[in-house]
Structure formats: C-alpha cells, structure tokens
Amino acid sequence: MGGYTVTGKIAFITGVGAGFGSELAVRLVAKGARVFGCDINAANGQRVVDAIAARFGPDAAAFAVCDVSDLADLERVFKAAVARFGRVDIVVNNAGIGETSRFSDDPDSNWKLVMDIDLYAVIKGTHLALNQMRTQNPPGGVVVNVASMAGFLPDPNMPVYVAAKMGVVGFTRSLGWKIFKNQNVRVNGVAPTFAMTNMGKLAAQDPDLKKYVQASSVPVSLVIDAFMRAIEDDTLAGDIVRITAEKGIDVLPKKDLTTVADKNAAKAKAKI
Structure with missing residues (x-):
C-alpha cells in the first residue's frame, strides 16, 4: 500500500452534517488535514464543524450550507472552499439520499431528487475537483465518490437508488489511471453495505430490508477506514473500495477491458 499523506491537506466534503461525512471530517482533521464541509442541514453541519x-482549533474546519441537487449552488460553495483555504487536495462526494417510497407504487415519488443528489452531484463535484486540482500549485489531489453495494446488486425495492449508485461505480472506474497520469488526480470510490447511519437505520425499519440489514451491517468506523484507504493508498486510481460484513474492506478486482476488447476483435476477425 502506498502512502499519500493527509497532513496539511485541504478536504472538501459534501453531506458533512451526519453519518459518514461527519465521522470522516473528524478522522481527517485528527490526522492533520483541514476540512471545508457543506450540508443542506445548517444546524447539523455547523454542529459538526463547531x-x-x-477540539482542534478554529482554523481546522469551516462550513457552508449547500443544496448539492442545485449544481450551481454546489459550484458556489466549492469556490468558497477554495477561497477560504487557497486550494483543495481531497474532495469527497458523500451527500446522498435513499428512496422514500416504492417506485412501483409511486413512479413519481422522489426519483429525480435521488438522481440529482446521488449521481449528478457526484459528477459535478468530480468535475469541479479536476478543474481545480490540475491548475493549483502543486497540482493534483484525490477524489472519493460514495457508491454502495447497491451499485452492483439489482434491488426492486430501490431501483432508482441502484441506478444512481451503479452510475457512480461506472463513472468512477472510468476515471482511472489516465486521469491520474494526465492530471495527477486519483479518483476512487467507496461502496459500503448497510451501516447504522441515518439511512441505515431507516432501511432497518423497512420490513423488506430488515433481515438483510441485520445480517450485513458493518460498523461506521470500518467504512471510515475504507474512505481513508481510498484517500491514502496511492496505488489506487479508478478503484472501488468495498465494505462488507463478509470480507471487511477489499478492492473490487479490475478486469483488463483492453484485453477483452482485443480478444473480441480477434474472434470477430477470425469469423470473416
């Protein structure tokens, strides 16, 4: 495992007011980073930063209210973070929501908001990070996008959430070593199973999910360990760090897509 140090780095975290965002902010600052956090819940976000x-001093963290579903607002707050600390080295696109009703029962529900927050804001946050990190001095940094094990497993109980998280997985894996080689930015993802954040507790109340949640939940602290692996392990780029009750923390194996494409092309040529 490589060694990207977070000491002295500036981190921008969305959804800092609760769950993974708040715990990661504390972990990063404890290791010597400074954090600019944002959240749509002003009281929760300010409480975390305060x-x-x-504990660590007034310059250790800053906070701004942000609705990441409004991409212009996300850009505004990201620019405020750069203005506040002068640069951004670590961006964590963490804000997320789940579906509040069954899509099959209520197709209009909140599906667009799920996509806006869980996928489009991740893409926008990554875009902002790349544009900032390649121009600052010294250039480079790390982006961590929050996916989920739902990004690999179809689930009729939450099809829109699954679609968003599958999008995050595919998007993140597509921004692999080429982005790192050209811009010195590593883009990784974390994909946890259920943990007892607010979303996890909500899922545990769902009769269709209760047994699965109880059997597969992992400690929040283990998920934060995975975030730190995605940030600090400089051998990872375009990788998804999974967190499951069965295997703990592991990295999704990569397939050599180039080799697969070459084999398919060779087979097609042989048939001509």
Whole structure:
C-alpha cells in the first residue's frame, strides 16, 4: 500500500452534517488535514464543524450550507472552499439520499431528487475537483465518490437508488489511471453495505430490508477506514473500495477491458 499523506491537506466534503461525512471530517482533521464541509442541514453541519473547531482549533474546519441537487449552488460553495483555504487536495462526494417510497407504487415519488443528489452531484463535484486540482500549485489531489453495494446488486425495492449508485461505480472506474497520469488526480470510490447511519437505520425499519440489514451491517468506523484507504493508498486510481460484513474492506478486482476488447476483435476477425 502506498502512502499519500493527509497532513496539511485541504478536504472538501459534501453531506458533512451526519453519518459518514461527519465521522470522516473528524478522522481527517485528527490526522492533520483541514476540512471545508457543506450540508443542506445548517444546524447539523455547523454542529459538526463547531465540535471540530473546539477540539482542534478554529482554523481546522469551516462550513457552508449547500443544496448539492442545485449544481450551481454546489459550484458556489466549492469556490468558497477554495477561497477560504487557497486550494483543495481531497474532495469527497458523500451527500446522498435513499428512496422514500416504492417506485412501483409511486413512479413519481422522489426519483429525480435521488438522481440529482446521488449521481449528478457526484459528477459535478468530480468535475469541479479536476478543474481545480490540475491548475493549483502543486497540482493534483484525490477524489472519493460514495457508491454502495447497491451499485452492483439489482434491488426492486430501490431501483432508482441502484441506478444512481451503479452510475457512480461506472463513472468512477472510468476515471482511472489516465486521469491520474494526465492530471495527477486519483479518483476512487467507496461502496459500503448497510451501516447504522441515518439511512441505515431507516432501511432497518423497512420490513423488506430488515433481515438483510441485520445480517450485513458493518460498523461506521470500518467504512471510515475504507474512505481513508481510498484517500491514502496511492496505488489506487479508478478503484472501488468495498465494505462488507463478509470480507471487511477489499478492492473490487479490475478486469483488463483492453484485453477483452482485443480478444473480441480477434474472434470477430477470425469469423470473416
């Protein structure tokens, strides 16, 4: 495992007010980073940042209210983070929501908001990060996109959430070593199973999910360990770090898509 140090780095985290976002902010600051966090819930976000400031000093963290489903608002707050700290080295696109009703029962439900927050804001946040990181001095950095094990497993109970997280997985894996080679930016993802965040607790109340949640849940601290692996392991680029009750933390194996394409082309040529 390589060694990207977070000491002295500036991290931008969406959804900092609760769950993974708040715990990761504390972990990063404890290791010497500074954090600019944003959240749509002003009270929760400010509470997290105030607690960090009380423990580590007033310059350790800053907060702004942001609705990541509004891409212009996300850009505004990202620029505020750069203005506040002068650069951004680590971007964590963490904000996310689940489906609040069955798509089959209520096709109109909140499906667009799920896509706006869970996929489109991730793409926008990554785009903002790349544009900033390639121009700052010194250039480079790390982006971590939050996917889910739902990004690999179809689920009729939450098809839109699955679609969004599959999108995050595919998007992140597509931005692999080429982006790192050309721009010195590593883009990785984390894909946890259920953990007892607010979303996890909500899922545990669903009769269709309750047994699965109980059997597969992992500690929040283990998920934060995986975030840190995605950030600090400089051998990872375009990788998805999975977190499951069965295997703990592991990295999704990569397939050599070029080799597959070459084999398919050779087979097609042989048939001519």
